[in-house]
Amino acid sequence: MDTQAIQRKLEAAFGGVVGPVASGRVESWIEVDPDRIDEVAAMLAGDADTRFECLSNLSGVDYPAHGHIQVVYNLISYTHGHELTLKVNADRDSPEVKTLSGVWAAANWLEREVFDLLGVNFVGHPDLRRILLPDDWVGNPLRKDYVEAPDYHGISTIRESMLRIDLPVKD
Amino acid sequence: MSVEIEFEQGGLATEEMTLNMGPQHPSTHGVLRFIVKADGEVMRKATPDVGYLHRSIEKIAEKVGWHGFMPYTDRVDYVAAMACNQGWAMCAETLGGIEVPRRGEYCRIIAAELSRICSHLLAIGATGMDIGAVTPFTHALREREMINDLIEELCGARLTYNYMRIGGVAWDLPPGFRKKVARYLDHLEPCIHEINDLLSYGKIYTERLGGVAVVSPAMAMSYGLVGPNLRASGLKHDLRKDRPYSVYGDFEFDVPVGHGEMGGVGDCWDRYMMRIWEIFESVKILRQAVDKIPEGPVIAKVARTFKPPAGDVHVRVEAARGDMSWYCVSDGSEYPYRVHVRTGSFAAMSIIEELSKGLMIADLVAVIATFDIVAPEVDR
Numbered sequence: 001m002d003t004q005a006i007q008r009k010l011e012a013a014f015g016g017v018v019g020p021v022a023s024g025r026v027e028s029w030i031e032v033d034p035d036r037i038d039e040v041a042a043m044l045a046g047d048a049d050t051r052f053e054c055l056s057n058l059s060g061v062d063y064p065a066h067g068h069i070q071v072v073y074n075l076i077s078y079t080h081g082h083e084l085t086l087k088v089n090a091d092r093d094s095p096e097v098k099t100l101s102g103v104w105a106a107a108n109w110l111e112r113e114v115f116d117l118l119g120v121n122f123v124g125h126p127d128l129r130r131i132l133l134p135d136d137w138v139g140n141p142l143r144k145d146y147v148e149a150p151d152y153h154g155i156s157t158i159r160e161s162m163l164r165i166d167l168p169v170k171d
Numbered sequence: 172m173s174v175e176i177e178f179e180q181g182g183l184a185t186e187e188m189t190l191n192m193g194p195q196h197p198s199t200h201g202v203l204r205f206i207v208k209a210d211g212e213v214m215r216k217a218t219p220d221v222g223y224l225h226r227s228i229e230k231i232a233e234k235v236g237w238h239g240f241m242p243y244t245d246r247v248d249y250v251a252a253m254a255c256n257q258g259w260a261m262c263a264e265t266l267g268g269i270e271v272p273r274r275g276e277y278c279r280i281i282a283a284e285l286s287r288i289c290s291h292l293l294a295i296g297a298t299g300m301d302i303g304a305v306t307p308f309t310h311a312l313r314e315r316e317m318i319n320d321l322i323e324e325l326c327g328a329r330l331t332y333n334y335m336r337i338g339g340v341a342w343d344l345p346p347g348f349r350k351k352v353a354r355y356l357d358h359l360e361p362c363i364h365e366i367n368d369l370l371s372y373g374k375i376y377t378e379r380l381g382g383v384a385v386v387s388p389a390m391a392m393s394y395g396l397v398g399p400n401l402r403a404s405g406l407k408h409d410l411r412k413d414r415p416y417s418v419y420g421d422f423e424f425d426v427p428v429g430h431g432e433m434g435g436v437g438d439c440w441d442r443y444m445m446r447i448w449e450i451f452e453s454v455k456i457l458r459q460a461v462d463k464i465p466e467g468p469v470i471a472k473v474a475r476t477f478k479p480p481a482g483d484v485h486v487r488v489e490a491a492r493g494d495m496s497w498y499c500v501s502d503g504s505e506y507p508y509r510v511h512v513r514t515g516s517f518a519a520m521s522i523i524e525e526l527s528k529g530l531m532i533a534d535l536v537a538v539i540a541t542f543d544i545v546a547p548e549v550d551r
Contacts, residue, residue, distance in 0.1 A: 025482035053392040057496040059511035074485045078408050106395030109521040132222040141230055
């Protein structure tokens with residue numbers, strides 16, 4: 001099935017929760033409401049026509065200019081050989097997205113990664129804690145406004161170098 | 172009361188132990204840690220604790236620009252760096268609408284397949300060593316060494332290659348390279364049979380790996396296992412065959428799958444053997460590639476300040492540890508806006524917590540080794 005057909009199928013089942021097919025230069029995607037993404041995903045995984053068995057990638061992207069954090073789901077179906085991209089936009093100040101860890105086990109760790117690096121709260125996640133950074137790390141480094149703390153447990157994060165000369169950006 | 176009498180009366184209680192394994196442990200293939208809850212020798216659960224090798228590669232990408240990120244991709248999976256190079260190059264090329272010259276694509280495939288054999292040889296040797304067979308490790312590394320020499324001739328580096336560029340590859344094949352590859356392949360095949368005789372079909376080895384930690388197809392797909400780990404569970408999915416990228420469509424090769432010779436489909440032995448079988452397939456591809464490589468340029472013209480138009484792209488390449496899934500966003504500037512890569516080891520690592528239930532502690536080593544987990548690839 002192509003993205004258009006999948007979108008029509010989803011719209012028939014969920015109505016306004018599912019947006020129209022949007023297209024960029026390369027990819028096309030469907031935008032979904034962050035509070036209902038789990039139901040949409042469950043249908044896509046279970047329905048015989050779509051049968052997306054695998055969550056290939058789950059990424060978070062910070063868009064401060066639009067005031068939201070976007071979570072991007074790349075799904076693939078081994079049975080039918082088709083792919084689909086879903087996007088949800090969560091409010092940047094208190095980003096909350098329903099977890100998909102009940103649909104695909106792979107979502108468990110991928111969501112923990114997005115929680116760790118972008119601070120998105122995945123509602124209903126069984127084990128939402130930092131995965132790559134230490135538990136007592138402050139802030140979410142992949143947010144565009146992240147400022148690194150000058151030290152971590154007394155270890156400086158600033159490297160002083162006598163060789164560093166601040167040159168003007170353009171001559 | 173003596174212990175014997177207490178035991179006979181059923182009064183001797185056992186209790187759950189919590190063991191720490193790692194971060195520095197010889198069989199953890201890098202720096203990773205498990206917190207093992209065990210009742211005697213049987214694990215209740217082994218919880219992986221990752222992140223010791225997090226080098227914030229995705230954050231670095233946002234600072235160094237499109238061309239500048241290429242050497243960093245080597246460090247995502249430094250055991251098979253070519254595929255990471257290729258993934259990144261394909262992201263930039265798809266966004267920028269650049270077409271790679273055909274000779275460039277062939278150079279990429281020759282490099283990537285050599286790198287895959289290199290990685291699989293390490294996996295094979297290291298699995299043996301983790302189980303307790305030290306000698307085959309030296310045999311495997313002896314063969315790997317020659318690939319390192321070949322790749323050194325190609326690009327000057329032996330581990331972190333930095334060979335590919337956006338638009339093609341950095342250097343053409345050196346004189347006589349095709350002959351050397353063909354000679355090496357003739358030499359390699361008997362060596363793999365030797366490893367099979369020495370290790371793969373040995374009684375102790377098959378007993379140790381057969382039927383251990385069976386991953387069902389449904390579980391493999393749900394956890395997003397990819398590459399050899401997925402195919403070991405009997406699922407015939409290889410990106411090079413299903414959606415041929417680059418020039419993989421030009422070659423004839425098979426996709427081996429696990430069929431449970433030594434126990435269950437998707438056990439440790441199947442996962443181990445996938446690497447052996449895949450080396451033979453890579454040999455087939457390489458033979459055809461060095462034979463068919465066309466003349467011409469190896470790199471397209473790409474601006475030094477490369478600014479792909481705004482947009483996002485999802486690119487998948489079949490790396491040594493399976494389908495490496497890249498998501499990349501451009502905002503039209505000379506720096507990538509966001510790069511995310513989901514690697515094969517990340518998926519394999521996440522399955523261990525569930526898979527470890529009820530296994531022996533000693534089997535955890537076999538599980539890590541046969542999933543071919545490379546810790547830096549988990550942490551990036």
